[in-house]
Amino acid sequence: MTQELQAELHQGVLVRFFGGFYVAADADGQEYTLRCPKKFRHQRLSPLVGDAVRFTPGQGEEEGWLVEILPRKTECIRPPVANVTLLLVSICPSPEPDLLLVDRLLARAKKQGMKTALIVGKYDLDGGKLLAQMQEEYRGADCPVLGVSARNKEGLDSVRALMRGADCCCLAGQSGVGKSTLLNALLDLQLETGEISEKIQRGKNPTRYAQLLIHDGIRVLDTAGFSLLETEKGMEPEKLQELYPEFQPYIGQCRFQPCLHDREPGCAVTQAVQAGEIDGNRVARYRELLADVRLAWKNRYQ
Numbered sequence: 001m002t003q004e005l006q007a008e009l010h011q012g013v014l015v016r017f018f019g020g021f022y023v024a025a026d027a028d029g030q031e032y033t034l035r036c037p038k039k040f041r042h043q044r045l046s047p048l049v050g051d052a053v054r055f056t057p058g059q060g061e062e063e064g065w066l067v068e069i070l071p072r073k074t075e076c077i078r079p080p081v082a083n084v085t086l087l088l089v090s091i092c093p094s095p096e097p098d099l100l101l102v103d104r105l106l107a108r109a110k111k112q113g114m115k116t117a118l119i120v121g122k123y124d125l126d127g128g129k130l131l132a133q134m135q136e137e138y139r140g141a142d143c144p145v146l147g148v149s150a151r152n153k154e155g156l157d158s159v160r161a162l163m164r165g166a167d168c169c170c171l172a173g174q175s176g177v178g179k180s181t182l183l184n185a186l187l188d189l190q191l192e193t194g195e196i197s198e199k200i201q202r203g204k205n206p207t208r209y210a211q212l213l214i215h216d217g218i219r220v221l222d223t224a225g226f227s228l229l230e231t232e233k234g235m236e237p238e239k240l241q242e243l244y245p246e247f248q249p250y251i252g253q254c255r256f257q258p259c260l261h262d263r264e265p266g267c268a269v270t271q272a273v274q275a276g277e278i279d280g281n282r283v284a285r286y287r288e289l290l291a292d293v294r295l296a297w298k299n300r301y302q
């Protein structure tokens with residue numbers, strides 16, 4: 001490509017599809033409608049929401065052209081999106097958290113190369129009790145635990161700072177935990193409450209396309225992130241422990257090798273729990289997930 005053409009190229013991120021076109025937003029939030037050249041199809045390259053792209057803007061009413069898709073950091077199939085590098089798993093005091101589900105989501109996200117954070121919402125409801133408990137359980141899990149109250153507008157800045165560090169992020173969690181309320185508070189979109197919650201709802205239909213919302217340096221999907229994550233199907237049971245950062249100092253220290261840290265004698269992870277170095281509830285849930293992974297592995301050819 002000639003130098004002049006390179007210089008004319010804009011850089012941005014694809015935020016949504018629109019009637020056969022792609023919409024990219026540049027760093028200033030300015031949007032451009034783009035066409036996709038046929039050569040992309042020939043190369044079986046389909047642009048995804050979340051892709052970092054270079055493009056030529058159109059003149060006046062005319063659409064511009066996508067020129068290049070930059071290498072992807074992550075890729076999800078349902079909905080098809082690229083570069084989700086942070087999954088925020090949301091829980092709250094009521095409805096009561098399902099921590100086995102939380103750990104499942106955290107493990108899946110890590111397996112797909114995403115960073116994770118645990119958001120303890122509605123902390124106005126219990127005076128921060130659940131937050132303190134989670135900070136204890138997820139110590140060493142390479143998963144920051146942040147408390148927020150969307151209602152009282154507390155804790156929002158720390159969550160925003162975390163989100164700004166990601167290419168694209170996504171909220172996941174049971175319904176009713178306050179994801180839509182939080183997203184509205186985070187993005188200052190109180191005027192569009194209905195619209196956002198509708199979009200979040202729409203995330204329950206995994207066949208629809210997601211959109212990226214951009215606000216003040218934050219790029220977040222308008223869809224709830226359950227379906228983004230692949231299941232553990234086809235995962236070797238020995239691999240699960242790799243998704244638990246707090247286990248890593250003890251790997252290789254167990255009496256039997258390989259060790260699944262289930263109930264083997266002389267297990268260094270069990271000893272670390274007894275010594276109070278790793279949280280026992282986290283390990284108990286790891287063992288539940290391990291049982292699922294083992295079963296799925298056993299039945300992998302069925």
Ligand code: GDP
Pocket residue numbers: 121122123124125148149150151152173174175176177178179180181182197200
């Ligand atoms: P979603 O299903 O995860 O999107 O949850 P919603 O955003 O619809 O919130 C579920 C309920 O929790 C609503 O009734 C909200 O008003 C309430 N809620 C959300 N955030 C807070 C909060 O910070 N504090 C309290 N007390 N309630 C909240």
Ligand code: ZN
Pocket residue numbers: 254259260261262264266267268269270
């Ligand atoms: Zn072990």
